[in-house]
Amino acid sequence: MDGVGVFDDLVGQERAARTLRRAADGAAELLAGGAGTGMTHAWLFTGPPGSGREEAARAFAAALFCPDRGCGHCDMCHQVMIGSHPDLETVRPQGLSYGIKDTRQLILRAAGAPTLGRWRVVLFEDADRATEGASNALLKAIEEPPPRTVWLLCAPSPDDMMITIRSRCRVVTLVTPTAAAVAHVLATRENVPPDMAAFAARAAQGHLDRARRLAMDAEARGRREAVLSIPASLTGVGECVTAAERLVKTAEDEAAAVTSELNESEITELRKVYGEGSTGKGLSRGLIRGGAGALKELEDRQKSRATRTKRDVIDAALLDLVAFYRDVLSVQFGAAVELANEDRRADLETVARSSTPEDTLRRIDAIMLCRRRLAANVNPQMAVEAMTLSLRKP
Template sequence: MSVFDDLVGQPDAVAELTAAVAAADGDPSVPAAAMTHAWLFTGPPGSGRSVAARAFAAALECPDRGCGHCAHCRTTVAGTHADVRSVVPEGLSISVKEMRAVVQLAARRPATGRWQIVVIEDADRLTEGASNALLKAVEEPPAHTVFLLCAPSTHPDDVSVTIRSRCRGVALRTPAPAAIAEVLVRRDGIDPEAADWAAAVAGGHVGRARRLATDPAARDERTRILSVPAAVRALSDVFAESTELLGTAKQAAAGVAERRDAAELEALRTALGAGGTGKGAATAARGSTGAIRELERRQKLRSTRTERDVLDRALVDLSGFYRDVLTQGLGARVPLNNPDLDDDVRTTAERIGPAGALSRLEAVLACREALELNVKPQIAVEALMAQLLAGSAVPDGR
């Protein structure tokens, strides 16, 4: 058993990280240069960037180089290790205030393990100020501190050139469906047939495959999204489909809020002395207003991000469908992203042809870009539906 067992279809990355752990452990058979203080994990969504970073962190802390069952391995993977700090933005970005606090804590000596490790799961969400705060720490790192950054790519829009130049890159690839199906069966106990189907339609995203295989609501959501191309036939459908898609995103955000917000607020109030009696209770209650407002602000940002993530997942499904239509129209002999929708793909290809598929695919990608630029979701989604109806994307005016 190893902490790297759940890193699906990444043998080259596992070999590099294993060598780095051995070098950090003083193994004379491995060059000392195999280990460094800053790493950048890149790869497409679902390739396992954060899984790789956490597994690497666990192996560095583990006296047996990642056995998978000791306290260091278990707490690191679970996110509760005292010397491994994770930065996961609940909003749309990572603020300079948050990054400064993490960097300050990372400068301390390890409490229980051998390293202070900082895992930044969405380094592409760092603001300019946060990037600058991190850069100072990466340039002059404490002796026992390791920074593990995760981002979609090494493009300057994702990670600044200055930070990237100080990190060693680990490029992950999209895992094969067979590798995903194998881990679903082995680790999650999923029926082989269901695992094969989920792996085939998940687009190489391990987490998505697991959710599709285990959650009926996820399967229903996918079915509903992939029915949009056939449903948009008139102008009235543009607004009806937009409203339903936006409503689905809001419902998902509301579900997250229902599960977490009330419990977080109650826990904070209790920590601040709510319900207490005695001489200082009234003063403590008055002083808690600012902390409660800050929590509510962060919860609102988390809700916004959840909505955007649901919309983005829907757009990824749509882009995969139109990619299938395009390949079918061109007669390309490549596997489909949605092999279970072969008849729908063929029918749509006959109806709109390769040019129509390409223009619609461009429209979907343009909508994703608009959402990344913080265009109001209602405007972006309604524009997309109108373009799907018209069959051509709005020309780029930049």
């Protein structure tokens, strides 16, 4: 099995792949009545954005279900990769948090016996969004799991999870892939021209999905250009306010584009469930009235998802700005490092000449403060305006 299969898709994660391969071997040994060396019932996948936490967890799930421990070609592996395996429960919190009600329902589903007789796996993406109550409920489930249930939790850092949860999980730490590794994947798997692959990998700073979007979507490249033009545009207070408005408006538009089609399909499906379009005297009206509460709950979830998406878009833009000023700092110190924004070398050198390294560090701090404010639910327009004003100051 070594050298082939689902783990080969984990770009730049050779160490994590070795750990997961050994665990998959242990899981097969456990099913056969052995000791199950290296296998445990709870895992925590951590790593920076773009490192592939969810991809690693999904590959491990495939290896647990696959008779060949993750061949990548069988029906079991295919079902996991497209999300249709009956024993795989994938949780993707779409709002700002994941509450105790949803967690309790999840725990009940996870307690069922495997349909196909091997494992029942819960893949919990963004598990750090679980509320305190939800985390406590999750802790109890992890402490006393059914014998064939495996929990795969994903979070940016172990510190983002309750200490009692992470102490009961085996932690798999993923790293940011190198630009060269990402460029190789784009060129060999996506047939992206080498120059474009190199640019996208460098600009995405090791984030494979973002690199893929930059390489294959002209609109994504245009949004990046708009963000990176902000530093040069901050010539006055009015320009700072305008730049903030534009960034927030772009995030709102992108969030609406991402969520609107999904919202409509969810509402249509819910109305069908509650009888819209049904025939029979009094049937449709009664069922629709009975579904009013469910419709309101769905609309609240959709609103929360839109807010989350908007903040995620703004956060991605802020990380682009951090990368820009980090490159400015590298130019100021004459560091012999690869620049994420080499394609904007002239802008970097202009800002580097007109400011000091202390100014650059202060600007990076201002961007990171904006990220913390957004995470604390500060109004996005106010938070971004405060940031742009700080970026303008000499």
